[in-house]
Amino acid sequence: MVPASPACATVRVPVIGVARVLSSVVATADRSIGAMSNGSEVSDQGSSTTGQDGATGRRGVNRRAVLALVIALVFVAAVLGGAKILVDRNVYTAVAMGPVDSPAADSQTCADVVGALPDRTSDYRSVDVADPAPAGTAAYRDSGGTELTVRCGVNLPAQYSVLSETTGHGGVEWLQVTDATPGSDLTTWYSVGVSPVVAVTGSHGADDAAALTGFGTALAGHTDGADAPAPAPVPLTDLRQDAASGAAADRCTGLLDGLPDGFGDYRRIAADDPRAADLPDRAAAWTAPGLEPVVVRCGVRLSDSYQAGARLTQINDVPWFEDTALAQGSTAGVWYALGYAPTVAVSLPTDAGNQVLTQVSEQIAGSFRKTGE
Template sequence: MSSTAHDPQINRTTIYVSLGLAVLLVLGVLVGARVYFNRVALQPVAMTELPAPDAQTPECAQLIDDLPATLAGLKRAELAEPAPAGAAAWQASSTERITLRCGVDAPAQYTPYASTEDADGTRWLQVNDLTPGSSLATWYTVDRSPILAVTADVTQLADGIPPLSALPTGTLTGPAPQQRPAPLADLAPAGDAGTCDALIAAAPDSIADGYTRVDARSPHTVAWSAPGQDAIVLRCGVAAPENYGPGARLDQVNGIPWFEDVKLANGTTASTWYAMGRDVQVAASLPQVESNEAITNLTNLVAEHTAEQ
């Protein structure tokens, strides 16, 4: 009987010891994880050399000196040697990171149709990384030089808003960069102007998700832009595509064959498509990621306002 009387006390002691060990194990894991992530955050950030012709200017050197110690909650990180000129980074881990480069070239997406934004008096252009699965974006200053580029993961930013206002862009006092030519602006004109007038007038305000119509800069042209993306542009009354010939691949979309000129502009994801077999030649500049939805809507527009040849 005496042995049975002591059983509850023995069981409680075992439970207390087990709980104590479990708590110590959890604390050990948390401390170890904190130490690990702190070490990762303190690791120098490796940044490769990229085209940055103005990186060694006095303006870029001053900007690097004036950068804040923290940005969007991330601490300024040391750069691994050899560190490129005009570069900086902030990080909390190997995946939570913001990088900056001063003195870079203007992106190919900076055209008259670019969708820009203002942050405390500085004009920026967002360019999304279109690598599958990537949520990175880069913002470029487009109202001053040297040009500043800031890259971040938009999913890690509060409300998706980049910390552009915290950057000392006032040290960059050079002229704004030149815009690249508008897509399709270099195509030779041809065809019936009357047919094109009707087609352009009927173009919708939106052509794909996130794309809204903007003022066109070329005759018989309509354009749509979206933040971070290449513009979608349609031009009516152009010469036949030079690269089209026997054996060329055609893609049928709702009864209209399209020829894609796969030569992409340097630094963009856009290619030029031609609607074939119509009474007037129509061309479209389409980003690769938006081709399906946009070309379907453009096909319906072309089919309704041009005739089969």
């Protein structure tokens, strides 16, 4: 038989004691009520004393009934309190956190940030980080046991660019990044515009966005905006561009104009969006919350990584070469359309799906000139 845990023993003793007291009181009350029901007698003068004694008996019974009720309520409260202690100890357990690249995690600023984090935020309660606890970390759980981890001093991922959509909580702007790993349900929120950077990671669907308010309030008083990391430029900005003839420029314009306003969850950045000013020449972009942008740029030079015999992916009538060199923290690859002029490049996150390249291929095959013709 598995021995009882210390927590169970601690709760069992007072509950059993209260149960015994309650049982004794109820038994005494039962005997008193029985005696009262048979206790009528006549005095020497022939007058009955039943009325007076009955009233006294009823008062005694009432007192005992009230006492029994109070003890019963105490008993119920003890049981519920003990059950809550056991549940809390099973739910609000320590969270294991492995080491990650956090250059500023052991700084005094991160120590101050972690020390200022709230005991509760939204539906989450602070819990211990299992030993060995990495520097600059904290952990939370909600009543269902869902984890929420906090890391201070991390690097901002490559997803943070001038196209990123951020949201404000607790006086701090946050960047949402969804984990694209197959089978993962994690989302990480990065503080932007402040230094050091703090990352809050939780499960999809959890109320972690609401919890950011408490974290943002703590960060606002201990972080510095002057040394905050700057956002990266739009993907494909660094590509070399060919000098386009009038005909090539027109084909690029036709290509971009013919692409849709959306790809699944992605929505195109409109011309009147302030972020459109950051787009490189002959480019269009689509964004979605928590995901890296899709960027299409026309009239660029082919990647130096391309060599004859390289593996190609055929989509409709267009062969594509994927340059798999990824930036740190990025899941986007750069695809180049071959066999047509001008050359088109697409920055494509792994979770964006095939419809982007399919529709771009249709536009290229329908209006671009094949090379060698």
